[in-house]
Amino acid sequence: MSIWVYPGSFDPITLGHENIIERGARLCDTLYVAVLDNPNKSPLFSTDEKIELIKKCTSHIPNVVVECFNGLLVDYVKDINANVILRGIRNVGDYEYEQNMSVLNKKLNENADTVFICADPEFRCISSSSVKEIAMLGGDFSGLVNENIFNEINNQITRRK
Numbered sequence: 345m346s347i348w349v350y351p352g353s354f355d356p357i358t359l360g361h362e363n364i365i366e367r368g369a370r371l372c373d374t375l376y377v378a379v380l381d382n383p384n385k386s387p388l389f390s391t392d393e394k395i396e397l398i399k400k401c402t403s404h405i406p407n408v409v410v411e412c413f414n415g416l417l418v419d420y421v422k423d424i425n426a427n428v429i430l431r432g433i434r435n436v437g438d439y440e441y442e443q444n445m446s447v448l449n450k451k452l453n454e455n456a457d458t459v460f461i462c463a464d465p466e467f468r469c470i471s472s473s474s475v476k477e478i479a480m481l482g483g484d485f486s487g488l489v490n491e492n493i494f495n496e497i498n499n500q501i502t503r504r505k
């Protein structure tokens with residue numbers, strides 16, 4: 345039984361995240377999409393809201409479970425008996441950051457191996473922060489997020505302005 349974890353901030357989930365989730369879910373039995381519940385950050389969406397948005401974008405994938413975690417990722421990995429941490433890579437900058445994190449996670453938990461999936465080219469320019477910035481400045485971000493959650497992001501941005 346292969347259980348993989350795809351952790352992240354997901355503030356909000358983008359089409360780039362969805363690309364990694366869809367491809368990762370094909371490679372394992374169960375893919376946990378794990379939202380970091382970090383009270384020190386001031387995100388656009390609450391953890392519960394992020395989970396709802398992710399569920400709306402991934403309801404077509406039967407082996408995806410969406411949860412939150414707090415504390416160390418490696419402890420969560422152990423709690424759910426996962427074999428692999430999944431991370432997406434868009435560019436060299438991502439790679440440098442991600443390879444450090446994977447080495448540290450491995451040091452903290454010998455069983456926590458990381459698998460990287462390179463984002464498909466059309467998604468490599470997308471990040472949650474660019475979605476938020478474009479939305480905040482009144483730009484069209486419809487090609488960057490799932491159409492099922494476009495209005496919710498727009499409404500949240502309007503409330504925050």
Ligand code: PNS
Pocket residue numbers: 351352353354380415416417418444445446448449
């Ligand atoms: O989407 P992000 O913000 O790039 O995700 C980063 C995340 C949540 C995967 C990372 O910050 C994380 O794992 N945080 C949990 C705390 C932890 O385990 N830190 C040690 C990492 S070496």
